[in-house]
Amino acid sequence: MPEPVVLLVEDEPLVLLVAQDALEAGGYKVLPVQISSEALGVVDSRIGELSGLVTDIRLPGGPDGWEIARHAREFRPDLPVVYTTADSAADWPVKGVPNSVVVQKPYAGAQLLTAISTLMTTADTNRTS
Amino acid sequence: MPEPVVLLVEDEPLVLLVAQDALEAGGYKVLPVQISSEALGVVDSRIGELSGLVTDIRLPGGPDGWEIARHAREFRPDLPVVYTTADSAADWPVKGVPNSVVVQKPYAGAQLLTAISTLMTTADTNRTS
Amino acid sequence: MPEPVVLLVEDEPLVLLVAQDALEAGGYKVLPVQISSEALGVVDSRIGELSGLVTDIRLPGGPDGWEIARHAREFRPDLPVVYTTADSAADWPVKGVPNSVVVQKPYAGAQLLTAISTLMTTADTNRTS
Amino acid sequence: MPEPVVLLVEDEPLVLLVAQDALEAGGYKVLPVQISSEALGVVDSRIGELSGLVTDIRLPGGPDGWEIARHAREFRPDLPVVYTTADSAADWPVKGVPNSVVVQKPYAGAQLLTAISTLMTTADTNRTS
Amino acid sequence: MPEPVVLLVEDEPLVLLVAQDALEAGGYKVLPVQISSEALGVVDSRIGELSGLVTDIRLPGGPDGWEIARHAREFRPDLPVVYTTADSAADWPVKGVPNSVVVQKPYAGAQLLTAISTLMTTADTNRTS
Amino acid sequence: MPEPVVLLVEDEPLVLLVAQDALEAGGYKVLPVQISSEALGVVDSRIGELSGLVTDIRLPGGPDGWEIARHAREFRPDLPVVYTTADSAADWPVKGVPNSVVVQKPYAGAQLLTAISTLMTTADTNRTS
Numbered sequence: 001m002p003e004p005v006v007l008l009v010e011d012e013p014l015v016l017l018v019a020q021d022a023l024e025a026g027g028y029k030v031l032p033v034q035i036s037s038e039a040l041g042v043v044d045s046r047i048g049e050l051s052g053l054v055t056d057i058r059l060p061g062g063p064d065g066w067e068i069a070r071h072a073r074e075f076r077p078d079l080p081v082v083y084t085t086a087d088s089a090a091d092w093p094v095k096g097v098p099n100s101v102v103v104q105k106p107y108a109g110a111q112l113l114t115a116i117s118t119l120m121t122t123a124d125t126n127r128t129s
Numbered sequence: 130m131p132e133p134v135v136l137l138v139e140d141e142p143l144v145l146l147v148a149q150d151a152l153e154a155g156g157y158k159v160l161p162v163q164i165s166s167e168a169l170g171v172v173d174s175r176i177g178e179l180s181g182l183v184t185d186i187r188l189p190g191g192p193d194g195w196e197i198a199r200h201a202r203e204f205r206p207d208l209p210v211v212y213t214t215a216d217s218a219a220d221w222p223v224k225g226v227p228n229s230v231v232v233q234k235p236y237a238g239a240q241l242l243t244a245i246s247t248l249m250t251t252a253d254t255n256r257t258s
Numbered sequence: 259m260p261e262p263v264v265l266l267v268e269d270e271p272l273v274l275l276v277a278q279d280a281l282e283a284g285g286y287k288v289l290p291v292q293i294s295s296e297a298l299g300v301v302d303s304r305i306g307e308l309s310g311l312v313t314d315i316r317l318p319g320g321p322d323g324w325e326i327a328r329h330a331r332e333f334r335p336d337l338p339v340v341y342t343t344a345d346s347a348a349d350w351p352v353k354g355v356p357n358s359v360v361v362q363k364p365y366a367g368a369q370l371l372t373a374i375s376t377l378m379t380t381a382d383t384n385r386t387s
Numbered sequence: 388m389p390e391p392v393v394l395l396v397e398d399e400p401l402v403l404l405v406a407q408d409a410l411e412a413g414g415y416k417v418l419p420v421q422i423s424s425e426a427l428g429v430v431d432s433r434i435g436e437l438s439g440l441v442t443d444i445r446l447p448g449g450p451d452g453w454e455i456a457r458h459a460r461e462f463r464p465d466l467p468v469v470y471t472t473a474d475s476a477a478d479w480p481v482k483g484v485p486n487s488v489v490v491q492k493p494y495a496g497a498q499l500l501t502a503i504s505t506l507m508t509t510a511d512t513n514r515t516s
Numbered sequence: 517m518p519e520p521v522v523l524l525v526e527d528e529p530l531v532l533l534v535a536q537d538a539l540e541a542g543g544y545k546v547l548p549v550q551i552s553s554e555a556l557g558v559v560d561s562r563i564g565e566l567s568g569l570v571t572d573i574r575l576p577g578g579p580d581g582w583e584i585a586r587h588a589r590e591f592r593p594d595l596p597v598v599y600t601t602a603d604s605a606a607d608w609p610v611k612g613v614p615n616s617v618v619v620q621k622p623y624a625g626a627q628l629l630t631a632i633s634t635l636m637t638t639a640d641t642n643r644t645s
Numbered sequence: 646m647p648e649p650v651v652l653l654v655e656d657e658p659l660v661l662l663v664a665q666d667a668l669e670a671g672g673y674k675v676l677p678v679q680i681s682s683e684a685l686g687v688v689d690s691r692i693g694e695l696s697g698l699v700t701d702i703r704l705p706g707g708p709d710g711w712e713i714a715r716h717a718r719e720f721r722p723d724l725p726v727v728y729t730t731a732d733s734a735a736d737w738p739v740k741g742v743p744n745s746v747v748v749q750k751p752y753a754g755a756q757l758l759t760a761i762s763t764l765m766t767t768a769d770t771n772r773t774s
Contacts, residue, residue, distance in 0.1 A: 001531050001622040015646050022672060026626030027538065070223050077222035077386065092773040093206035094199050096227045104769040106646040110671030114762035117630035124620040126384045128335065128608040130402050130493040144259050151285060155497030156409060206773065221386040233382040235259040239284030243375035246501035253491040255771045257479040257722065273388050280414060328610055335609035350515040351593035352586055356612045362511040364388040368413030372504035457739050464644065464738035480722035481715050485641075485741045513642045515593065517660050517751040542755030543667065633759035640749040644737040 003029040004051035009039045022109025037062035052080040057088040066095040080119030132158040133180035151238025166191035181209040186217040195224040209248030261287040262309035280367025295320035310338040315346040324353040338377030390416040391438035396426045409496025424449035439467040444475040453482040467506030519545040520567035538625025553578035568596040573604040582611040596635030648674040649696035667754025682707035697725040702733040711740040725764030
């Protein structure tokens with residue numbers, strides 16, 4: 001059975017590692033990306049492979065997590081989205097996409113895993129009707 | 130007891146009437162607006178009075194319903210938002226705000242009333258914690 | 259604005275009247291049916307018009323409410339379904355369809371109205387993604 | 388069809404009237420009580436008749452709304468509970484009962500009606516399993 | 517502390533292995549069954565031991581997953597049910613039981629684990645009232 | 646990245662071990678407490694560090710789990726609370742705090758992990774608005 005693929009965008013290497021480990025231990029294949037402009041490229045070229053997006057909000061340089069999520073949702077309206085953040089959660093009611101969640105940093109790996117898994121099952125179940 | 134105020138943005142006069150009647154029958158005071166640029170003005174000048182927003186999405190001229198809702202949420206992150214639309218619902222996963230709902234046209238008055246009332250109670254209850 | 263149509267199946271005339279009044283007062287057009295075999299006919303011939311189904315479970319003669327709902331869902335997988343019943347609720351976990359609710363008799367009109375309206379908005383909102 | 392009965396506890400006469408009107412218009416029979424010690428008596432003597440409780444929190448004299456709700460839940464663990472309040476919502480996470488909601492004053496009648504109706508349908512549906 | 521038991525029905529050996537590993541790693545005892553008629557037998561003889569059911573939908577020979585779930589629910593109306601499927605999800609709105617979810621194949625082990633755990637906690641919590 | 650801290654109250658050493666292992670494997674730091682009066686002390690002195698509470702209900706000697714949870718909620722109204730119990734779940738509708746869940750013993754470690762993680766993400770997401 002191939003593994004569902006999650007795009008993981010996080011510029012801090014240690015946090016990226018924790019998140020990637022947790023998602024892989026849960027049976028996901030992870031596409032880790034540290035540079036946000038690259039994340040847009042992955043969305044453009046590999047959207048068909050993706051089952052979910054986990055993205056940090058504040059990212060140096062290019063687009064932020066809010067933009068990456070909206071970009072991905074244009075191609076995949078039901079893509080599960082988890083935002084992770086230390087200080088930008090207050091913008092979620094304005095800049096977040098519907099049916100997404102916020103996980104505050106510092107987080108436990110199980111929070112990411114539970115959040116993305118729950119959103120994927122909800123999307124799977126809604127898609128049937 | 131003063132009545133909670135709902136900003137209602139709808140350019141079609143007959144639909145506006147149905148919606149306003151339903152909301153007033155349910156005990157809300159309605160601020161009806163037909164011109165979308167005017168809706169932004171009401172948000173700017175009277176945001177403190179508002180308990181909810183019901184907005185059509187496609188509006189002639191000025192900003193659309195997506196923009197009005199985001200503008201209102203900047204000032205009031207927990208403002209209940211109901212979008213009404215005949216043909217623009219497909220953009221909700223990209224352009225909608227979190228914790229909002231879509232009511233497809235044609236709708237029954239009870240749908241608006243139930244939707245905005247449910248969102249208001251959820252906001253009241255979440256605000257406590 | 260045309261009114262959304264609800265198929266209402268109820269063999270007791272007085273209960274039918276209470277339910278029909280409540281739904282019409284909320285802005286729905288009601289197709290009232292007292293004979294359950296007739297309900298299947300309405301589903302077959304007018305499914306495209308329907309926005310929701312409210313059905314009693316125990317019905318004399320023909321199919322019961324469980325069957326009517328499953329029949330309607332075959333054509334319209336996202337059709338909102340409200341079951342009303344005095345004594346058959348215990349079969350819901352086995353015979354009910356997903357994303358439906360049970361309203362116990364005797365009920366208040368507002369329960370029907372709130373239940374069908376909530377399910378319709380959820381279906382409208384999910385359909386966007 | 389007899390009407391489901393809601394115990395309504397509110398010491399302000401005008402607010403009581405608005406609430407009672409809204410609930411009765413929705414098809415509920417209302418037991419209005421203005422004195423909180425009397426509310427406990429109604430719970431003790433007529434709990435079997437009740438389908439729901441709507442209670443103000445701050446009440447002069449006797450027990451407050453938090454106590455009334457806990458008292459009623461001892462006899463009826465699945466009783467729907469709606470708290471109404473102008474200034475005591477902040478205590479809900481400590482003093483409220485599970486599966487209850489808070490409606491802030493001033494409220495629209497439709498908020499009460501939608502809140503109690505939604506909780507009753509959820510209780511009806513959960514009771515089946 | 518004995519482990520809660522999940523009946524796992526899956527005819528593909530490799531998928532069964534992934535699912536069993538994930539559930540066992542999460543602390544469940546798994547009753548793995550590859551032949552669907554045997555699944556009915558386990559339901560009949562050991563229903564009292566079961567805390568949840570995870571079942572593939574399309575199964576060679578005997579009954580399919582829809583039937584196994586309905587059969588189990590007749591004895592245990594609140595049994596958590598997770599359907600897994602590559603191509604039969606579209607029938608869920610007609611053939612699924614209420615309060616169940618669909619997990620699309622290919623899935624990550626964490627999806628199964630999160631889905632069954634969430635349903636079990638909801639059932640535990642609802643059972644109290 | 647520091648780990649979110651969960652206060653875990655459980656007087657049975659073996660159950661404590663299973664729970665602690667599950668939470669730590671999910672990336673939480675656990676404060677294990679076997680004596681309930683000590684749990685109140687931890688709440689008093691370290692509430693600012695806590696991200697969640699998992700507590701057994703029936704505890705020898707001092708306060709029970711219902712009291713510990715209410716005490717913690719006084720300081721942290723949005724603290725996620727998971728109750729674990731073999732025989733006291735029936736009191737949850739009266740003695741539990743809102744937005745909490747019950748996990749029946751015997752449980753799988755994944756149930757605790759999923760329950761606390763889901764509540765934490767909900768709290769994180771609601772806190773934004």
